[in-house]
Amino acid sequence: MFVHRLAVATAIATYLLILIGGLVHGTGSSLACPDWPTCYGSLMPKMEGGVLVEHSHRLAAGTVLVMTLLLAISLARSATPVQRRLRPYGWLAVGLVIIQAVLGGVTVLLRLPTPISTAHTATSVLFFLNLLYIAVRSRPASAVAPAPRPLPARATLLALFAAVAVYFQMVLGGLVRHSGAALACTDVPLCRGAVWPDAHPTVLIHVLHRLNALVVAALVTTSSVMTFRSARERPGLRALALAAPVLVAVQIWLGIRAVLTFLDLATVEAHLGVATALLATQIIIVLRGRAEAAPGAFRVRWLRDIASLAKPRVTGLVVLTYAGGLWMAPGALERWRTIMGVVGVALLVGASNAFNMLMERDVDPLMERTRDRALPQGLVSPEAALVFATALMCGALPLLFLGGNLLTGLLGLLALVSYVGVYTPMKRRSGAALFVGAVPGAIPPLMGWTTVTGRLDAPALALFAVLFLWQIPHFLAIAVYRAADYARAGIKVLPLALSAATTRAIIVVFSVALVGATVVLEPLRVAGRGYALAAILLGLTLVGWAIAGFRRAATRAWARSLFLFSIVYLVLLFAALVIDRTVA
Numbered sequence: 001m002f003v004h005r006l007a008v009a010t011a012i013a014t015y016l017l018i019l020i021g022g023l024v025h026g027t028g029s030s031l032a033c034p035d036w037p038t039c040y041g042s043l044m045p046k047m048e049g050g051v052l053v054e055h056s057h058r059l060a061a062g063t064v065l066v067m068t069l070l071l072a073i074s075l076a077r078s079a080t081p082v083q084r085r086l087r088p089y090g091w092l093a094v095g096l097v098i099i100q101a102v103l104g105g106v107t108v109l110l111r112l113p114t115p116i117s118t119a120h121t122a123t124s125v126l127f128f129l130n131l132l133y134i135a136v137r138s139r140p141a142s143a144v145a146p147a148p149r150p151l152p153a154r155a156t157l158l159a160l161f162a163a164v165a166v167y168f169q170m171v172l173g174g175l176v177r178h179s180g181a182a183l184a185c186t187d188v189p190l191c192r193g194a195v196w197p198d199a200h201p202t203v204l205i206h207v208l209h210r211l212n213a214l215v216v217a218a219l220v221t222t223s224s225v226m227t228f229r230s231a232r233e234r235p236g237l238r239a240l241a242l243a244a245p246v247l248v249a250v251q252i253w254l255g256i257r258a259v260l261t262f263l264d265l266a267t268v269e270a271h272l273g274v275a276t277a278l279l280a281t282q283i284i285i286v287l288r289g290r291a292e293a294a295p296g297a298f299r300v301r302w303l304r305d306i307a308s309l310a311k312p313r314v315t316g317l318v319v320l321t322y323a324g325g326l327w328m329a330p331g332a333l334e335r336w337r338t339i340m341g342v343v344g345v346a347l348l349v350g351a352s353n354a355f356n357m358l359m360e361r362d363v364d365p366l367m368e369r370t371r372d373r374a375l376p377q378g379l380v381s382p383e384a385a386l387v388f389a390t391a392l393m394c395g396a397l398p399l400l401f402l403g404g405n406l407l408t409g410l411l412g413l414l415a416l417v418s419y420v421g422v423y424t425p426m427k428r429r430s431g432a433a434l435f436v437g438a439v440p441g442a443i444p445p446l447m448g449w450t451t452v453t454g455r456l457d458a459p460a461l462a463l464f465a466v467l468f469l470w471q472i473p474h475f476l477a478i479a480v481y482r483a484a485d486y487a488r489a490g491i492k493v494l495p496l497a498l499s500a501a502t503t504r505a506i507i508v509v510f511s512v513a514l515v516g517a518t519v520v521l522e523p524l525r526v527a528g529r530g531y532a533l534a535a536i537l538l539g540l541t542l543v544g545w546a547i548a549g550f551r552r553a554a555t556r557a558w559a560r561s562l563f564l565f566s567i568v569y570l571v572l573l574f575a576a577l578v579i580d581r582t583v584a
Ligand code: HEM
Pocket: 022, 025, 026, 121, 166, 169, 170, 171, 172, 173, 174, 176, 177, 178, 181, 182, 183, 188, 209, 210, 213, 216, 217, 248, 251, 252, 253, 254, 255, 256, 258, 259, 263, 268, 271, 272, 275
């Protein structure tokens, strides 16, 4: 019981430390002590004015550091097996508190650079979450009461999804605060009279924080309704499910008040306190709602396993198509925008892949192609996969909206939603899902184009058409030679629903349309004559290959060769484009 109580006390002390940290900024005391770790060269300076606030924060942080060390040692020496298995989390907490102290020191010494100050906020909340995890999981099981019935997996996964969204909203809030964007808009609910003003990215950080509050509110409320409904015999969980939407509503009201009162200290402080309480509520719902699984031992290989959910090679290829769009678009782009766009697309594609694997974890073990993935192999838990996917998504979208523009951000959102929300579930119901899945596949080059131009014009749409049309023969070819695999997993693909002749006819029609779309790039002045000639020759070969499917002897071997040729075709087509534009 001692270890559990110590963990609870350390979590509470950390909550208070976060509040004192908020006061440091709110009272403008961040640089009251110009040196670090001492203040004016002393461990105990004269406690008045800003020094009182800033040095109290340091003393509180020192106390939390000692408590965390004690907790880590107690976990390591605990006689209870569950507590001993929490050892890695104890040492993780020590690591995080040290990183946090160093970030705090660096931010003072470098005079509060925005990225470091925001990282300080982000790490403080992670550290708090880690302690909360230890506090909940270190509670000894009751000897008399039966273990409570866990919530359905869907309810805890949704609560976890909402929790990660709250976490990123807090990080975004930290960015608003530390980048000086808090009063970038003083009107509410619009910002400078618009939903998305044509303004500097600093203003847009503020706008994103406001708009995302609505997404967070919707997620928390939906999760609470589901938790409340499924936690019939668990009054504690039901109380938390009722508290969460109330906290969100209060939080939004405090945010609006912070703007309207020009950052009244009590309001801003309450905004930080309620945000942290809301996150704690969501996380406790997840931890108490799940079956009391003993924490698994941490393996370094796990990092590789979880990264594999993002399908790094596929992601790399998609980023290349985005870079292609960037490169082809007329006009120049600042380097920081290019970097933000490329990283944003990489994270977005990684998130889409990870969500897709999470949603297909039940059918993946049934297919030869997918049975070795990390989720069906049990190497990564669904919860970890969900946190990973959501974190990638939450990192990607601000980068695309801020580094690109509104149009690029919305296209990114459309790609994610159409892939994860429409295509992935539709795959089990209809072979026509292929045509939906081709939309997110074709959006990245379009995003590259719009990042530079900010417009959806004819060349951009032609580029989209090329990638969209190419995917149809490409994927139908895989579906033909993997049909048995898909049938086993219950995934509906067109070759299983249509006759062989119809499938082959679709392949030919889309190959012909593809050739048309590739040639159109020349009159649209995306590329010159040399490219057009190459596009026609490659296109004729592809169409010929597709027509060969009508031969009586055409079998799976033909489908496989068409699939492989479609890849070679795309590589050569883009090579022709690059050479043509470089020579011109
Ligand atoms: C679920 C909703 C929200 C959450 C979880 C949230 C969370 C946060 C957090 C954690 C901070 C950083 C505080 C700090 O570093 O001390 C912050 C800052 C801020 N938030 Fe929110 N927020 C939400 C909604 C809103 C809304 C709707 C508005 C305005 C309409 C708003 C306006 C602000 C402002 C102006 C700041 C900067 C305060 C300062 O500079 O001191 N927030 N938010």
